Amino acid sequence: MEQSQFSERLRQAMGKAHLKQADLVRMAAERGEKLGKSQLSQYVSGKVTPRREALGTLAGLLGVPAEWLAGQQDVAAAKPRVQVQVHTERERTMREFKKSSKLDHVLYDVRGPVVDEAARMEAEGERILKLNIGNPAPFGFRTPDEVVKDMRQQLTECEGYSDSRGLFSARKAIMQYSQVKGLPNVQMEHIYTGNGVSELIQLSMHALLDDGDEILIPSPDYPLWTACATLAGGHPVHYLCDEQADWYPDIADMESKISDRTKALVIINPNNPTGAVYPREVLEQIVEVARRHQLMIFSDEIYDRLCMDGVEHVSIASLAPDLPCVTFSGLSKSHMIAGYRIGWMVLSGNTRCMSDFLLGVNMLSNMRLCSNVPAQSIVQTALGGYQSVETYVRPGGRVCDQRDFVYRALNEIDGITAVKPKAAFYIFPKIDAKKFNIHDDEQFALDLLHEKKILVTRGGGFNWEQPDHFRVVYLPRMEVLAECMDDLADFLSTYHQD
Structure with a gap:
């Protein structure tokens, strides 16, 4: 067997199998067979030809007949007798990377699962009223x-x-x-x-x-x-x-x-x-x-x-x-x-x-x-x-007037009570959990989102243990808040959690 012919066929087989020298060395080691790096390098360069045992190893790794690799068969006869599935390093299944266990007990539902569902609905063309986060700019401030x-x-x-x-x-x-x-x-x-x-x-x-x-x-x-x-x-x-x-x-x-x-x-x-x-x-x-x-x-x-x-x-x-x-x-x-x-x-x-x-x-x-x-x-x-x-928070200002309106409107809804806020632009109303059979405040927030397209943050998102509160951001303009409060009242008029 000529050294140049062998090295040419070896490189050809490696190319078809998308294998590098390092891949062959690793695969041989996994099979318990001996194939050194310098030894293989000499085969590929054509400096030496392998003995019968090494030839068999190479043929098996590449999935080609040893006779063809040795130059004893023509190219037409070079189809492998047994199809060998070969995986390179890149084709191997990658290990799974999981989030840090430090996050197992971390909660931030102001932007959490209910917000993710709202984003999905928006992507499908739904219009969502976002009362979940204190972000003044979208409401004209x-x-x-x-x-x-x-x-x-x-x-x-x-x-x-x-x-x-x-x-x-x-x-x-x-x-x-x-x-x-x-x-x-x-x-x-x-x-x-x-x-x-x-x-x-x-x-x-x-x-x-x-x-x-x-x-x-x-x-x-x-x-x-x-x-x-x-x-x-x-x-x-x-x-x-x-x-x-x-x-x-x-x-x-x-x-x-x-x-x-x-x-x-x-x-x-x-x-x-x-x-x-x-x-x-x-x-x-x-x-x-x-x-x-x-x-x-x-x-x-x-x-x-x-x-x-x-x-x-x-x-x-x-x-x-x-x-x-x-x-x-x-x-x-x-x-x-x-x-x-x-x-x-x-x-x-x-x-x-x-x-x-x-x-x-x-x-x-x-x-x-x-x-x-x-x-x-x-x-x-x-x-x-x-x-x-200061113009927003005094009587007649947007924040103050919207606070007063939402406070009154919430307390007029059967099954809702709320303490009047003295600052900021949030109110944290209480739901009569027994009246509505509420045992899961996240489900309540999801149901409100699906039925009325209103996004609020559940009380549990603020580390409140009972499923009987939710937070409303009262930044939208008065006409929007009025429609929102009507929708909330309508929703609660028939709501009962399973």
């Missing part, structure tokens, strides 16, 4: 003109990274705003901007919590708090807010759930999803609980400029100069610019006892480089300029 103009003018200066904490001008404006709110001991180096408050919640939870650490979070809550604490390895413990007391925190329940593993407590004030605003005396009681048990306080105050009915918003940090406090706020809601993604957190009070936590915050802040620089550039203008949101 506009960013103040001076804010938009300011960003346009500064865009060319926002092409590079900023300091990881944020632009000096932004943090200076935030510091001045914090001082007006009465936050004690505020320093520039303790202010961090973020891509919305959401990013900063996640960052702070990862900076604080070790596996198994407990953190008190309200029920109902904005679910990102529970989700981020869980992802950080912490254990969220939910204290109750009392619907019979205007959704204020149940202080006794809060204190009863503190253990030696509790590191911090969270308040959401003004509250999402209930719209409650906590009065000074309630906040003072929470501060006393934190003081007795040496807890850090996290206060989500993103809606602090959307209070109605003359209600005063008090920052809890202003009442706790001796405690470590982290206060969160931003422009998404107050300036109707949710898509710009600009929020901040301010560390105040007793910062000495959280110096190591600060190191963690700095490390994580540096790792993400910085937040959205163009959005940071408008913080000074937004906080120092005309506050257009």
Whole structure:
């Protein structure tokens, strides 16, 4: 057998089988047969021809007669006697990649299964009224003109990274705003901007919590708090807010759930999803609980400029100069610019006892480089300029009037009761679960979506245990809300869960 003829036929057979030298070596090893890399390379290059045993191995791997490979048959006779199925590395079945087990207990139904079903219906041409998320822009709320103009003018200066904490001008404006709110001991180096408050919640939870650490979070809550604490390895413990007391925190329940593993407590004030605003005396009681048990306080105050009915918003940090406090706020809601993604957190009070936590915050802040620089550039203008949101939340303003209408309309529906919100643009009505035989609030939300094309978020999505609440966003214009409330009343007039 000529060496060149053998190597030519060997390469031809490998090409037809879509096999490389490495594939043949691996396949031989899987069969328990000996075929070395250098040995095969010499066969392919035509430097040597194989002995009978190696020839048989190659023929078997390639699925061709050994006689043809050895040059003893012509090409026409080269069809394999037995079809051998060959799999290359690329053709092998790939292993399955599953989501991280860290997500097993993470919930975020504001955008969850019911929202996925709404998206499917929209793709089929259905029109859905989305009352599931506080997104002002689709309902005609506009960013103040001076804010938009300011960003346009500064865009060319926002092409590079900023300091990881944020632009000096932004943090200076935030510091001045914090001082007006009465936050004690505020320093520039303790202010961090973020891509919305959401990013900063996640960052702070990862900076604080070790596996198994407990953190008190309200029920109902904005679910990102529970989700981020869980992802950080912490254990969220939910204290109750009392619907019979205007959704204020149940202080006794809060204190009863503190253990030696509790590191911090969270308040959401003004509250999402209930719209409650906590009065000074309630906040003072929470501060006393934190003081007795040496807890850090996290206060989500993103809606602090959307209070109605003359209600005063008090920052809890202003009442706790001796405690470590982290206060969160931003422009998404107050300036109707949710898509710009600009929020901040301010560390105040007793910062000495959280110096190591600060190191963690700095490390994580540096790792993400910085937040959205163009959005940071408008913080000074937004906080120092005309506050257009004030026209929305006073009597006669869109948010205030729509709140009043939805509150009345819901309470007029048989089987529905609701506490009047004092801030934000959410209401959290209660359904008579016995009357409608509701045992699954997700099914309730799906049934409402299918029958009336109205998308709401179920109460369980806010870590509320009973299937008897849902959240309504009252941002749509009055005529849309009126039609929506009529549809809801019609739906509930016959609804009964199986």
